[in-house]
Amino acid sequence: MNVLNHILNNIFNNRKQLAVLVDPEKIRLSDVEKFVKKINQSVANYIFVGGSTVPIDLTEPLVLEIKRHTKLPVVLFPGDVAQITDKADSLLFLSLLSGRNPAYLIGKHVEAIPRLKETSLEIIPTGYLLIENGVTTMVQKVTETEPMSCKHVENIVNTALAGELLGMRLMYLEAGSGAKSPVSPEIIKAVSNDLSIPLIVGGGIKTKAQMELAFDAGANLVVIGTALEKNEDLFNDLKRW
Numbered sequence: 001m002n003v004l005n006h007i008l009n010n011i012f013n014n015r016k017q018l019a020v021l022v023d024p025e026k027i028r029l030s031d032v033e034k035f036v037k038k039i040n041q042s043v044a045n046y047i048f049v050g051g052s053t054v055p056i057d058l059t060e061p062l063v064l065e066i067k068r069h070t071k072l073p074v075v076l077f078p079g080d081v082a083q084i085t086d087k088a089d090s091l092l093f094l095s096l097l098s099g100r101n102p103a104y105l106i107g108k109h110v111e112a113i114p115r116l117k118e119t120s121l122e123i124i125p126t127g128y129l130l131i132e133n134g135v136t137t138m139v140q141k142v143t144e145t146e147p148m149s150c151k152h153v154e155n156i157v158n159t160a161l162a163g164e165l166l167g168m169r170l171m172y173l174e175a176g177s178g179a180k181s182p183v184s185p186e187i188i189k190a191v192s193n194d195l196s197i198p199l200i201v202g203g204g205i206k207t208k209a210q211m212e213l214a215f216d217a218g219a220n221l222v223v224i225g226t227a228l229e230k231n232e233d234l235f236n237d238l239k240r241w
C-alpha cells in the first residue's frame with residue numbers, strides 16, 4: 001500500500017482527505033476496537049499513530065491492534081526513533097523545519113537508519129512546521145524549539161518552499177496537539193498557493209466547520225486527534241463529507 005500515491009491520487013481527483021491521529025499514550029488497547037470502528041464508519045482515509053512523549057513499548061502493540069480492526073493505511077507520525085515499527089504501512093520521516101535544533105532537523109534521522117534498514121516501511125520525507133497558537137505545545141517543549149510566528153507569513157511560506165526544494169514529498173503545518181486554535185486559513189492559503197507538494201494541516205481542529213475552513217484554504221489532508229479522543233460524537237459529523 002503506497003500512501004504517498006494514495007494522497008497524490010486523491011488530490012488529482014479533487015478529493016478531501018482526513019487522517020485520525022491516535023496517540024499511544026492516550027488510548028488503552030482494550031478501547032482500540034471500539035474507536036477504530038468509529039474511524040471505519042467515518043470519512044477518514046488514514047490512521048496516523050504517534051505522539052511527542054510515547055514510552056518505548058507502546059507503539060507496536062497499538063499498531064497491531066489497530067490493524068486487526070481496519071483496512072485503512074496506518075501511518076507512523078513519530079515523535080521519536082523508539083516509535084518506529086515495521087508493523088505499520090508508512091512512516092512520515094519528519095524534519096522539524098520550523099526549528100533550529102539539529103537533533104530534529106537531521107540527528108534523529110541518522111539515529112533511525114539502523115531500524116529503517118531492517119523495515120520495508122514506505123518512508124515519506126515530510127517537512128514539519130510548528131506554528132504558534134498562543135500556548136506552549138508539547139512539540140515545543142520536547143524539541144526545545146520555538147514555533148514560527150503567525151505574523152511572519154512570508155517566512156512560513158519560504159520555509160515550506162525550502163523544504164520542497166530539499167526534496168520533501170509532503171509538508172505538514174502543525175499548530176500542536178490540543179492547540180487552542182488551528183493554523184489560520186490565511187497561513188494555509190499562502191503556503192498552498194506557492195507549494196507544489198501535498199499540504200497536511202493539523203493541530204487544534206475541533207469541529208467539522210474548522211476542518212472545512214482548512215480545506216477551503218488549501219489543505220489537502222487534515223489531521224484530527226484530540227477532538228475525537230475527547231468527543232467521540234464528532235465522528236457523527238464525519239460520516240460523510
Ligand code: 1GP
Nearest residue numbers: 177178202203204225226
Ligand atoms: C497533532 O496535528 C496533530 O500533531 C493533531 O492535533 O490532537 O489537536 O487534533 P490535535
